[in-house]
Amino acid sequence: MEVCLAWGNCPQVLKHIVFVRFNDGITDEQIEKLIKDYANVAGVIEPVKGFGWGKNYPVQQLNHDYQYGFELSFESEDAIKEYLQSPALAEFHDKFLPACASRMVMDYYLF
Amino acid sequence: MEVCLAWGNCPQVLKHIVFVRFNDGITDEQIEKLIKDYANVAGVIEPVKGFGWGKNYPVQQLNHDYQYGFELSFESEDAIKEYLQSPALAEFHDKFLPACASRMVMDYYLF
Numbered sequence: 001m002e003v004c005l006a007w008g009n010c011p012q013v014l015k016h017i018v019f020v021r022f023n024d025g026i027t028d029e030q031i032e033k034l035i036k037d038y039a040n041v042a043g044v045i046e047p048v049k050g051f052g053w054g055k056n057y058p059v060q061q062l063n064h065d066y067q068y069g070f071e072l073s074f075e076s077e078d079a080i081k082e083y084l085q086s087p088a089l090a091e092f093h094d095k096f097l098p099a100c101a102s103r104m105v106m107d108y109y110l111f
Numbered sequence: 112m113e114v115c116l117a118w119g120n121c122p123q124v125l126k127h128i129v130f131v132r133f134n135d136g137i138t139d140e141q142i143e144k145l146i147k148d149y150a151n152v153a154g155v156i157e158p159v160k161g162f163g164w165g166k167n168y169p170v171q172q173l174n175h176d177y178q179y180g181f182e183l184s185f186e187s188e189d190a191i192k193e194y195l196q197s198p199a200l201a202e203f204h205d206k207f208l209p210a211c212a213s214r215m216v217m218d219y220y221l222f
Contacts, residue, residue: 054219062216108165
């Protein structure tokens with residue numbers, strides 16, 4: 001496996017990682033709809049260069065109750081700011097955020 | 112941008128995401144050494160198919176005090192279990208874990 005150890009000289013992508021715990025009582029169908037909506041909104045906002053998601057798999061018990069992960073990719077801070085200020089994201093968040101019992105976000109340039 | 116919406120029919124990778132807050136007082140040099148050691152141990156353990164890391168960039172303030180993210184990729188649950196049971200990882204953890212004030216781990220098949 002190749003590992004990038006040339007600090008500062010690697011191709012960079014700005015990852016936007018969102019971990020979510022949905023409200024108790026939400027159905028699988030409601031979760032699937034929210035994930036599809038998330039993917040769709042990521043697909044229509046131009047600065048989003050990648051979208052993926054997954055459901056936590058209980059290998060260890062270190063997930064601090066978060067259940068789902070979402071990975072979005074951007075090319076720059078300006079791109080992520082444009083995404084965060086997008087009306088399409090605001091419209092999605094109007095449905096998504098009230099369904100979340102907890103949410104955390106990490107943003108980092110991936111080396 | 113392409114978005115995978117064909118549930119269950121996408122190429123799958125098992126992501127192992129580790130978020131860390133290091134102890135207060137740790138130096139940048141100590142952190143850089145730990146990251147290099149992490150990359151090296153990921154590089155020598157065969158089931159690890161990808162390794163990346165990044166330092167949280169303060170776009171929002173939703174990182175719950177975590178500072179660094181590490182992304183490892185595997186092909187299966189068996190592969191990740193082999194990694195978690197590896198003596199090389201245990202040796203690395205002997206140095207890494209005491210340097211962590213907090214740590215969380217999410218594992219998910221990435222769609």
